[in-house]
Amino acid sequence: MTEVARNRRPGPRLEEVARLAGVSRSTVSRVINEEPYVSAKARDAVHEAIVALGYSPNQAARTLAGNRANAIALVVSEQGSRVLSDPFFAGVLRGVHAELTGRRVQLVLMMTTQQDVEQDVVGYLSGGHVDGVLIVSLHGQDPLPLKLAEAGVPLVVCGRPLVGDGIQYVDSDNFNGALEGARYLVSTGRKRIATIAGPKDMAVGMDRLNGWRRGMVEAGMAADLVAHSDFTPDGGAAAMAALLAREPDLDAVFVAADIMAMGALRVLHAENRRIPRDVAVVGFDDLMIASTALPPLTTVRQDVEQLGRTMTWCLLGQLAGEEGLPPSLLLPTSLVIRASA
Amino acid sequence: MTEVARNRRPGPRLEEVARLAGVSRSTVSRVINEEPYVSAKARDAVHEAIVALGYSPNQAARTLAGNRANAIALVVSEQGSRVLSDPFFAGVLRGVHAELTGRRVQLVLMMTTQQDVEQDVVGYLSGGHVDGVLIVSLHGQDPLPLKLAEAGVPLVVCGRPLVGDGIQYVDSDNFNGALEGARYLVSTGRKRIATIAGPKDMAVGMDRLNGWRRGMVEAGMAADLVAHSDFTPDGGAAAMAALLAREPDLDAVFVAADIMAMGALRVLHAENRRIPRDVAVVGFDDLMIASTALPPLTTVRQDVEQLGRTMTWCLLGQLAGEEGLPPSLLLPTSLVIRASA
DNA sequence: CTGAAAGCGCTTACAG
DNA sequence: CTGAAAGCGCTTACAG
Numbered sequence: 001m002t003e004v005a006r007n008r009r010p011g012p013r014l015e016e017v018a019r020l021a022g023v024s025r026s027t028v029s030r031v032i033n034e035e036p037y038v039s040a041k042a043r044d045a046v047h048e049a050i051v052a053l054g055y056s057p058n059q060a061a062r063t064l065a066g067n068r069a070n071a072i073a074l075v076v077s078e079q080g081s082r083v084l085s086d087p088f089f090a091g092v093l094r095g096v097h098a099e100l101t102g103r104r105v106q107l108v109l110m111m112t113t114q115q116d117v118e119q120d121v122v123g124y125l126s127g128g129h130v131d132g133v134l135i136v137s138l139h140g141q142d143p144l145p146l147k148l149a150e151a152g153v154p155l156v157v158c159g160r161p162l163v164g165d166g167i168q169y170v171d172s173d174n175f176n177g178a179l180e181g182a183r184y185l186v187s188t189g190r191k192r193i194a195t196i197a198g199p200k201d202m203a204v205g206m207d208r209l210n211g212w213r214r215g216m217v218e219a220g221m222a223a224d225l226v227a228h229s230d231f232t233p234d235g236g237a238a239a240m241a242a243l244l245a246r247e248p249d250l251d252a253v254f255v256a257a258d259i260m261a262m263g264a265l266r267v268l269h270a271e272n273r274r275i276p277r278d279v280a281v282v283g284f285d286d287l288m289i290a291s292t293a294l295p296p297l298t299t300v301r302q303d304v305e306q307l308g309r310t311m312t313w314c315l316l317g318q319l320a321g322e323e324g325l326p327p328s329l330l331l332p333t334s335l336v337i338r339a340s341a
Numbered sequence: 342m343t344e345v346a347r348n349r350r351p352g353p354r355l356e357e358v359a360r361l362a363g364v365s366r367s368t369v370s371r372v373i374n375e376e377p378y379v380s381a382k383a384r385d386a387v388h389e390a391i392v393a394l395g396y397s398p399n400q401a402a403r404t405l406a407g408n409r410a411n412a413i414a415l416v417v418s419e420q421g422s423r424v425l426s427d428p429f430f431a432g433v434l435r436g437v438h439a440e441l442t443g444r445r446v447q448l449v450l451m452m453t454t455q456q457d458v459e460q461d462v463v464g465y466l467s468g469g470h471v472d473g474v475l476i477v478s479l480h481g482q483d484p485l486p487l488k489l490a491e492a493g494v495p496l497v498v499c500g501r502p503l504v505g506d507g508i509q510y511v512d513s514d515n516f517n518g519a520l521e522g523a524r525y526l527v528s529t530g531r532k533r534i535a536t537i538a539g540p541k542d543m544a545v546g547m548d549r550l551n552g553w554r555r556g557m558v559e560a561g562m563a564a565d566l567v568a569h570s571d572f573t574p575d576g577g578a579a580a581m582a583a584l585l586a587r588e589p590d591l592d593a594v595f596v597a598a599d600i601m602a603m604g605a606l607r608v609l610h611a612e613n614r615r616i617p618r619d620v621a622v623v624g625f626d627d628l629m630i631a632s633t634a635l636p637p638l639t640t641v642r643q644d645v646e647q648l649g650r651t652m653t654w655c656l657l658g659q660l661a662g663e664e665g666l667p668p669s670l671l672l673p674t675s676l677v678i679r680a681s682a
Numbered sequence: 683c684t685g686a687a688a689g690c691g692c693t694t695a696c697a698g
Numbered sequence: 699c700t701g702a703a704a705g706c707g708c709t710t711a712c713a714g
Contacts (some may be wrong), residue, residue: 011468014708024685029709037683056468061707064690090431097452109448111438122490127352127397234631262633291572291631292603364703370693378699402691405706
């Protein structure tokens, strides 16, 4: 008979720490929570006792008594498409986790894939199970951030949301990154520069498109060679083919995502365009595949891990009631020059 | 003055559900936990009341009272190198999450990067904060699984561990996958088949190498053209160069990971070997980059998401005390034929 | 600065 | 099958 042992959680309790330190449980609790108004003597005694006993507080009890979850949620709002999600998400996750290390805050992961469960998601997230929410929202039109904000849930969004005004977000500076990419192409003497842009319903798509446009206008060049696509290699390939059909003489293309650039490279090779001699290609993101592409891709790098770190400390700041917190933040990008442009 | 509102968690309590249903709190609790010995009448009344009130149980209270965490941890044991981790980890995570959907089990994420924190990690994981642990362990020598097993923590490891005998794991059938890849190369008439293998301290590396070896032996061919590498594009490139130097006449290479195959392709192109005419290339994993490679990569596909799903239900089964659970599991792979071989 | 005591919202023997 | 009551391990006014 396999019986599941329902052992009592092992280890000492707050009570034992108090006894060993010669103080009350209240005082131990205060020390643990780093509250002021504890004498240095008491604090030291408690710390010693904690170490001696190897005490670690029961989170469930803290949560129940303290009315605080000691946890934050990372919500990935996928809306069906998992496009762009893998390396991006992994990087953000790493950053979030790095920023949480050493704090007594657990990370609870949620992924919403269907709209019909969204009500449950809002219910859960506003129900006290977590103290705050980080959302990686891929589509700017996603209603979840706004709903959570309305429900009074502290939150920080990754990627500029297209709906909801006061919502705090952290994003890469996509506009300036794209502008830098465009300027670089101009500076290398390119005369007819196209762009493969992202979807119109994603802020990341529009911001990068607008950066490229600004670069064209600055240089007195036409900003008319635009093909929208969907952040997939095949989408990038189709867009590249369409651009070549429209303007066989284009000599450069700024692709708003490395993943689409892979498809564009494929088409350019198939059409026997030499890269960068005939057509220069600049991507965006600096995914791992950028450096292994043929030729290695010149691209605008965004620091995805930093995105995760930044949104996390923004949220923790909010939760701690810190004053003077920055409103939404844009993180700088940098141009990585390789062989494709 | 920003004051952090410490609102009481909103929503009804078990008490109110009991009152509305006309039963005791004990009975409501039994219904929620799907215990037997509750009359159909009581059960229905409770369910109605729960719906009417929109009740959702306080997890912290359940954990505290029930001595059960209602959470499992997903531990990524990176040991410094984040190699191979991104798409792999994202896939596993997706699978774990999918399997957890609809159950009242939270997923807590941990990443261990330094050895010196490992003691803390073991302490936390065996301290009752979670009911069980899933480990994605990249290096077979990783001591964490064994330590946790010794501490009595229910766990399932992703990827065959090289140390620790009784530890339950889930892995792709790397041996047979590699064997199939090798057989395919043989079947297409290749005469001198090399392999770029993974590190010797990773089970995934050794299993794929042994599968390839078996394929060579079966075909009566020499299994001597082996270059070990490290699951990076650059490592794959170096290994490919070394193999070509050693055996300029090789006409095929089985690369134990797509990520290394990218580097190998680069070198083959640079050496003006036509693919697959001069040298056929078969990869492993079927990452997204496999289909966008030049030429698109023939590769052995592993279903990473299924890996995550499988390890999750194995762990949940363990926790539920289910009988007749399978010991460790190997998931089938499949050959995806594209243009490179 | 400190302690005694109430209470957070559940689960679980125990008795029926 | 069901209920009354104790208890899980903390935090937090309250009083000092």
